[in-house]
Amino acid sequence: MQKLRFLLIILFSGFVYGNDIDTTHTTLSRKEILKLANEASEWLHESNFEKSFSASRIVLHYAFAKEDNFLIAKSYNTIGANYEQLSEYDKAISYYKKGLVYAMKAKNDTVKNWINNNLGNIYCFEKRDYKLGISYLDESLRFYKKNKDSTKIVLTKLNIAWAYFDIKLFEEGKPYLEFVNQNSEKFLTKPNWVILNVLNGMYYGYVQKHEQATASFLKAIALGIAEKNRTDLSITYQEYSNYLFKIGDYKKAYDYLIKYNKLSKEIQNDEKLKRAQRVGVNVELDEYKRKVESITAVNVLQNQSLKKSKIIVVLFIVVIGILLLQLYTLYKNYIFKKNANKELTLTNAELIVAKQKADEASRLKSQFVSTITHELRTPLYGVVGITNMLLEEHKELENSPHLNSLKFSARYLLSLINDVLQINKIEENRIVLEDMTFNISDEIEMIITSLSFIAKNHNNTIEVEIDPAIPELLIGDKLRFSQIVINLFSNALKFTHDGKVSFFATLIKIDGNQYFIEFKIKDTGIGIANEDLEKVFDKFTQVGRKDIDYQGTGLGLPIVKKLLELFDSTVSVKSELGKGTIFSFTIPFEYDPQKTNEIINNIEVDLTDSQFFKVLVVDDNNINRLVTQKTIEKRNYKCEVVGSGKDAIELLKNAQFDVILMDINMPEMNGFEASQIIRAMGITTPIIALTAFSKDEITEKALSVGMNDIIVKPYEAPILFKVINQLILKR
The missing domain is CATH 3.40.50.2300 (Response regulator)
Incomplete structure (x- = not known):
């Protein structure tokens, strides 16, 4: 459930800056930079995300130049709040935590507690990590009590009560709600009365005081309409619908659920959010630029040191030694290949016969595997189902390593079975591509989330770069595309330890309504030897096992190759042992806004959640x-x-x-x-x-x-x- 938190940002009036200000030839004083930072906060409060993002970029530029940790922390907090309002919660958390680091460097408790409050809200209401979220809110509450800031104390206790009510811990949240009710007239602003009345309605519903509950919800609705606060009003509609459903008034519950859905859709379709998302990308580019500049400075120092005569002499000697070693290696390789060619000529005929036998054995093996996989699904259904039942009915086993291992193993076995059946379907031409509308960024985000378990186990980081020129909504078979990316991405994560896996999507050509997009998956893993590059696309083949046992059937890359053939495309691979591997492919997707709207309008919506069958x-x-x-x-x-x-x-x-x-x-x-x-x-x-x-x-x-x-x-x-x-x- 989407919630509007009380973002702690300081609002002041000041001068207005445009979207694209040249910071190369201008110099601002600290007073002017602080004024601009406050403007960025005020624009965020007015939901002008585009201006807020742009102003924060400029503040960061000057703050880093002046090494002003307070201004850096304040700007990161504003950027994080922008992303939170745009529902980019992972990005918001990332910028909040950056801001927290610089707030500690600045030894500024005020900005540190702004960020603690915002982190508490986002962990409670968006990430559903209530334990961590409430710990951040408690940290803020201690600070406000120490400084006797009554307004912030009331707001923070309102958030904590809300968090407890969200997880149905009404008794734990009751003291906080009572405190807010006692002090609301004096310290709570009118917009926040909407949420206060919602929480009162939830609590009265919990204690079965239905007249008070109904009155509180209706008062919240009236206030939300009067204040024109669409977000709080949508929350009120949803919570009131839940309450009506609980007491058995299904018709009225359904009416308010419809109001909630309609209002939520209006909020999500706000055009200014889309424009602000594009501007937000520039903030991240600044981060990358600063990293590149830092690396460049290190390289300059290294180049200067190489000019010293002593190092040059040492390098010259090393190069001569390497050349001599290469000459010796080439000579040894020549002798080895000469002898090997003789043996290969003699055994070539035997290998042809052996290959024929292997092909026949492979055919029989495929037939057997295809039959046995059908029989494996039935007991596997029982294993997965019973495991899920145990986790749901016995919450104390939720963190059991044995039960989680059982669930993972069952799903892994199902994945192997599906791989075997998938390769057979493709070879028998039983797969036809479908037209579906999708967003590449959303698909990649879901894939990365599903593979985070592998990345965490191997201590890998993930980087994603998507060309902003790629349209937001494309038409194509997103399921087959996702399967291709999942196979390549999971392979990269499995064969990389303590490294980085990167995903790149680049628009390379437009032909009518066909947008040709090149995708690359790059890792810093163990790499593939040149002689094995072609083998990796053979069925049931895996290379590079040696001392490490990598799981898998050896079907991932063959499936990728054959699925790309359905898209009239191919996959290419570049690799170097010990340095990593790059897989790349190009797929043309269709961009047609009218056709996209028709596809979206034809999607069936399930409105039967409240019915019983x-x-x-x-x-x-x-x-x-x-x-x-x-x-x-x-x-x-x-x-x-x-x-x-x-x-x-x-x-x-x-x-x-x-x-x-x-x-x-x-x-x-x-x-x-x-x-x-x-x-x-x-x-x-x-x-x-x-x-x-x-x-x-x-x-x-x-x-x-x-x-x-x-x-x-x-x-x-x-x-x-x-x-x-x-x-x-x-x-």
């Missing part, structure tokens, strides 16, 4: 029945389970359900036979096949017997409920 589960496996039943009942749906197709048919003679989840591979009567009989009985209830078979293998058969859709096990719960809701709505 009755579900019948048919599965002969006890563990799978349990997992599916728990998943469905967690959604508060009613669920009944049977162990065979015959039992399902008998039950349906006297009972009605909203949807049927049917296993395929069952003894006596399989899912196809049971579905055919159910349709013959005149029952039109939607039937969803839950199966371990690949979807394209059974689609034709499933449709012919009257099934409505197919979900492959193991599956994610949101996908299951989305299919259920869509089928029921169509019916």
Whole structure:
């Protein structure tokens, strides 16, 4: 849930600067720089993010030149607050923490506590790390109590109460709320009364004082409308909807949920946010520029030292020694290759015969693997499901290394199975690219988040650079594109330790509405030998294992190569042992705003969260029945389970359900036979096949017997409920 926090920034009036001010030929006094820093804070308060970003850049330029730690910390705090308002929370945290470092250098408790307050809010309300967030807020509260700053004390306690209420710890948050209520008239500004009334409504709802709860929520709505505070008003709509749903007033809860969704969409679509995001990139470029200048200064010093005669003589001797060593190595290589060629000529015929045998063995192996993977999915569904149930029902096991290892191993096994099936599908031309609208930056951010576990284990840092000339929304098969990037990115992280993995996206050509974008994944890992560069694209092949056992099937890069062929593209690789590897490829994506809007408008929206359905589960496996039943009942749906197709048919003679989840591979009567009989009985209830078979293998058969859709096990719960809701709505 998006929240508006009380960002601690100092607001003063002053002169106005344009977006692009030349700082090369102007000099400002510290008083003028401080005035501009205050202007940046005021523009942030007015939601003029573009001007706030630009002014903060100028302040940073002069502050670094003057080595003024206070101004640096203050500007970083403002930049972080801008990013927080733009929902770029990771960037906001990064700049807040930079500001905290310089605030400590400046020994300025005031700016340090601005940042502590902002970090507390963002960790509580956006990152959901309440323990860390409340610790930052408590640190700020101690400072304000020491300085007897009553206004800041009230605001901070309001935030802490809000944080506790967010995680349903109402008793812990109650003392803070009572304090704010007692001092609100004197120290709380009118805009903040909206949130105060929301919190009062939440607490009254918790203690079942429904008249007071309703009155508080309605007062918050009236204040939000009067103050024209859209963000607080959207929060009020959402919390009031949650309360109404809790007390059983579903119609009114739905009405306020619609108001919340509409207002949230208006806020997100604000055009000035988009323009400010582009300006924000320049702030990061300044950071990179400062790093480059620092490195350049070091290189200048090194070049000057090399001019000394003694070092030149030593270098000359070293070069002569290297040349002599290379000559000797070339001679030894010549002798070795001469002898090796003789042996290769003699064994070439034997290798041809051996390759033929290996090809036949590989064909038989692929056929066996394709068959056995279908059988592995069913028990794997049970393992993943039971693991998730244990984590949900026993919160004390959430940090158990054994349970987390079990969950990781099960998902890793599923990944291996999917890789094997994926390569077979591609080779049999069963994959067709689809047109979907997507944002490259969003896709890359999700991929990096999903792979952060590998990066952390290998102590790697990740760098991303995306050409700002690339349009925000493109059209193409984002799923296949993401699969390509995930395989290359995960490989780079696995084969890199204590290093850096970089991702670059560059627009290189525009042809009509086709935008040709070059992607590069660069790492500083172990590298690949020249003789192995072509082998890495062979199935079931891995190079560079030696002393380290890298996990994997050897299918990642072959899948990348074949998926790129679907895009009419190829992948190239450059590598040097001990220094790293670069994979690059180019894909043309379509840019058509009108077509993009049509795709977005055709996306089905699930509005059935507040409805309840009755579900019948048919599965002969006890563990799978349990997992599916728990998943469905967690959604508060009613669920009944049977162990065979015959039992399902008998039950349906006297009972009605909203949807049927049917296993395929069952003894006596399989899912196809049971579905055919159910349709013959005149029952039109939607039937969803839950199966371990690949979807394209059974689609034709499933449709012919009257099934409505197919979900492959193991599956994610949101996908299951989305299919259920869509089928029921169509019916």
